[in-house]
Each structure stands twice: as structure tokens, then as C-alpha cells.
Amino acid sequence: ARTHRIAVIPGDGIGKETTPEGLRVLDAAARRFGFDLKLTHYDWSCETYVKTGRMMPEDGLDQLKDSDSVFLGAVGWPGVPDHVSLWGLLIPIRRGFDQYVSLRPCKLLPGVATPLANRTPAEIDFYVVRENTEGEYSSVGGRMFPGTDREFVSQQSILTRTGTDRIIKYAFELAMKRPRKKVTSATKSNGITFTMPYWDERFEAMAKNYPEVKTDQFHIDILCAHFVQHPDWFDVVVGSNLFGDILSDLGPAVAGSIGVAASANINPEKAFPSMFEPVHGSAPDIAGRFIANPIGQIWSGAMMLDHLGEHEAAAAITTAIEKLLAEGGPRTRDLGGQSGTVEVGKAIADAV
């Protein structure tokens, strides 16, 4: 049987509660579709940091690098500053494994209530393709004149040709596989006048290679407004690291619940393992009560199987999720239900 080696990092907070449900469903899919998952568990988290002063061991990336994929819960916990926890674990994996595509579906699932008035599932169904290694999340910056009136901080945003072209190309390739074949570019070249005009220039150049694909572009401010007012306009939306981050939280919010939103951090060339994680964070406010929605995690598992070539199994999981929601199966509080994390996980595993 085919074997996929999966590194599992539950991380912090509700990540520890949703990851087991993700694994439960993956296991059901493996049994039904005849492949093996070889799991290796890593307890790297803010607890590790408090004990050892590091979020992961110094050779952490080395330990992960022979796995086929990383399956992550959530990272972050009060008391450990985000720029320590995330930059000690999540960001080094994204960057060290050159997972330059963050792919995030925004889909209104049948049976899920959207905060928008009068929107149907057919009207909200698009992907956000986010650059995941450079841009506004740079490691170049600093502080001058600390503690004085002249104090200032500075941080560079960096767009390389390599980084810009490959993410835009990925968006066009994705659009080519979809019926509407449309790519929307998120920009802000009217205000951020060194980096963003360059983004526009590379977008225009890449578009020439895909004459069948329709394109448009909006500044990020009005684009956010359009997500709310016209979610039906979008098919594939591509943005820089920060803009993609914003749009891929706003998109799922418009589609009803961040608790169901999934994401993939992909190295398309498969030179390194890719990583799959829900969009939600560790949610300290509800952690420990097993009431978190596991669907974001489970859906991320489906994206992982797709990446590993198990397309049928991936489809079986997303179908099971859609059926559960459409048919009024157990649901967590964020979706207006009363069920717990485990109950929802079990129901989806059974359906698979």
C-alpha cells in the first residue's frame, strides 16, 4: 500500500483538540481508500518554549524534512509574545521549506449561515492565493534613538521578482483549472508606491501568458469592501503576504465561519514538505473545553490528501463535511449548534 509520512504538530490551545479529530478523519479515509499514514508526533508548542527557551529544537526543520507533509494545529499562547511563538515555529517552517503558496478556500457551505444578507452557496466560492515567504513579513528592520523623542522603527517590505512571479503564476495556473478562469490582483499601488507598482507590473506581464484568463485588480481597501458587497465577483484572488493574510480571514468571515476555514502552505515543486493548518488560531478563550470547531482542521487534512495525490480520499472528506452541514448533523457553537469537537469529528469520520 502507498505510505505517506506525516509530521503532526498539534501546537497550542484548541490545536490540541482539533488535531486528533483531523487525524481521526484521515485515518478513516486511509482505511477506506487503501493507503497508509505513518504519523510522527511533535509536541512543539509554547509549553516547550517555557520549558526549553525554544519553540522547537535547533534541528527542528531537519527532523521534519523527510516527512511528506506537516499537519499543524495552532500556535500561540498568552504569556509568550506572538513574535516569539510564531517566529519560532510557524514562520520558520513556512519559510525554511519554501512553502511559498498559502492557499485558502473561501466557500459558503450549504447549511452555514453567512453574516451577509441573501447570499447563497453558489455566490461565495473562491480561493485566496497568498504569497507566503516575503513581502511585508520581512526580517529587515529595526529601531533607532530608543527611549527618546526621536525614536522610530522601520521595517522593509520586500518583493523579489522570483517571489512575485511564482505566486502570480500559481494563481493563473489555478484559475486555468476552474470554470470561471478569473484572477483578481490585490494591490495598493496608489499609496505604497515602491513595492506595489512593481506587483502590478509583474501581474500584467504574467497575464500576457494566459490570454484565456480574465483579470482585474483592486486596491486592498476597496477590495475588502467588495468582499462584503460583491463576494460573487471573485474566483481566484492573489495577494502579497499581508494582503493575502487579510483577505483570507475576511473571506471566511464573509462565508460564515472562520472555524471551518482551511489552509495549505505549499511548496508546489515538492522540494520540501508542505504544511496544512486551519485558518483559526489557538483560541485561548475556549481552549480546554472541547467546544472548538474541528472542521477547519479536518478540511485542511483533505487539502493535504489532495496534495499527496489521494484525490478521491480528499473529495470523500469534503463531501462528508458538506453533507454533515447541509443535513443538519452535529455542529459546534460557532455554527449555532451545541455539539463538542469530538462529536463533530466522529460524525465526519463515520460518514467517510
Place this chain on the structure above:
Amino acid sequence: ARTHRIAVIPGDGIGKETTPEGLRVLDAAARRFGFDLKLTHYDWSCETYVKTGRMMPEDGLDQLKDSDSVFLGAVGWPGVPDHVSLWGLLIPIRRGFDQYVSLRPCKLLPGVATPLANRTPAEIDFYVVRENTEGEYSSVGGRMFPGTDREFVSQQSILTRTGTDRIIKYAFELAMKRPRKKVTSATKSNGITFTMPYWDERFEAMAKNYPEVKTDQFHIDILCAHFVQHPDWFDVVVGSNLFGDILSDLGPAVAGSIGVAASANINPEKAFPSMFEPVHGSAPDIAGRFIANPIGQIWSGAMMLDHLGEHEAAAAITTAIEKLLAEGGPRTRDLGGQSGTVEVGKAIADAV
């Protein structure tokens, strides 16, 4: 009688159609409340650029500096790149006159349909306070290795102590005047790790001076989601130049229509004239047809009168707007009506 000197710059596109309606209503208010407006018109626009190579004359700021306020329509037109038109007119005024506060009300007006389900006017009523001179809109950046595979662009985001403290202070002072007394800080210190942790640090320091004011903070990604899911959480929201820009388009979108949204670019010390403009742009797609909504412009006029000390007149205008909308008076297409720009302007002027 009191006299206020107003520099009027209609600018481009629908700016030329909405500005006269703004002036019509201001004139009605002046007659009713007994003050004079001394108007000076400037035709600075993209047309000027095409003719002269400049958006405004070299001594443009000098020509404006003795006015009490600037009343602006919109800037930008196809064929003239945004980073030319805006950086040749709008941004130099904001920055040259140290209009470091951009103040933007987000208010669901009675009779306006919001894209959100089941939201009432009392639930959407907050201000976005945007830093308006530095941050992500910096003039430090450039391109290296042009035309090669090593090409990259870089742009610094700069937060000074002066710039950061004064905008945060303004937000707290505003909150002190409002019944809920709450300030929300927009950050992204988990991803943008040089500038944004500094923003958090200064926010925390300033909050200590206002023990009566409740505070919270969200990363910009989830904050955008909360604008859609929980607009009722917000009272005063403060953000950097870019985050404030995004939130002040998303806020009005959530509140129904960007066509009614107003904004003030304020130098609170009155060392320089402040500038008042609608949030919408020049809208080339509908320009020339006199169908644009003039309410954003008219409401900006009310904010201008408030700044000039004409509080009663300002209140009369906002009351007239609310009454027109609540009572089903004439409305433009963006609000589901059939009326033109002039008809709406006249109705509001009559009511004043």
C-alpha cells in the same frame, strides 16, 4: 459675520459633480446660521497634469495655506497613474499640512440597507482614526537589479514616536467624548515584527493615561473579520496609515454604502488648514452622468463646519441627511433609488 475661507478643489471625475452639491448645502447652512464662506476655486486635477505636467503648481501648498479649510472632491483618472495623480496632489496636501488625523465615521444611517443580515443603526456607529502621514505610505524605497532575475523592490514602513503617539492620543481623546469610551487598536505584531510591536508598546503606554477608557486590540486580519461579524463591538478604532485605510473602506461598506462615507484630514493644532473629502474616489465608470451619490461630499462638508466651530450648522446638515434617508427622500442608484446627484443635493439643501 464670521467668515471662513475655503479652498475648493473639485478634482477629477465625479468629484466635479459632488463638490457643487456639497457647496450648495454649505451655502444653505451659511445663510441659515449667519456666517460667510469665502470660496476660492482651484481646477487642479489630472487634466491639469496632462496640460502642464503637474497636478498642482509648484507653489500649490503656498496658495492654499491661508485658507481655513480645503474642500476636496476626488483625485485620479485613467491614463494618469495613481502614484502620479495622488502623490502630486492629495498626499502632498495631507503631508505638507501635517494633517495627521484621518477621521472617518462608520455609521449605518436609518433607511440605508446594509449588506449584513439583521443589523440595525444602533449597532453600527463607530469612528476609524487613521494615521495619515507616515507608516506604510513612506517615501523610502527603491528597486535593485532591474530587468534581471535578481530584481527586487523594497519599501520601508516607518513609525515615529511623534507620529504614533499623537494619533493614538487623538483616538483616546475622541473616545473620552463618546458614551462607550472604548478604543480598539489595529495591529499585526505577530507577523510584522519590527514596526507593529512598537505600535502595541505605544498604545499600551498611552492607555495608562486614560484609565476610564476601555481598550482592546486585534490583528488586522481578524479585525476585518470582526467588522463583518461583530460591527457592534466597536466605538473608536485606531490604526496605522494602511490599516486605517483598509478599515475605513470596510467600515462604510459594512454600513451600507461607500457613497455616503465622509472623511476629514485634520491638523488638530490648526497650524495648517485641514482638508475634507468623501471616502469614494473619482469613479470614472459613472463620471459625467450626474448619478453619483453626493452624500459623502455633503457629510464631509458637515465635518468641515464642525472643525471650523460651526457646530450647529454641522448638526443641521447631518440631521438633514438622516431625515432624507429615513423618510425615503430622493436617493441615488447605489442606495437603490433613481435620483440624480443634483436632485439629492437640492433636497438636502432645502431641508437645511
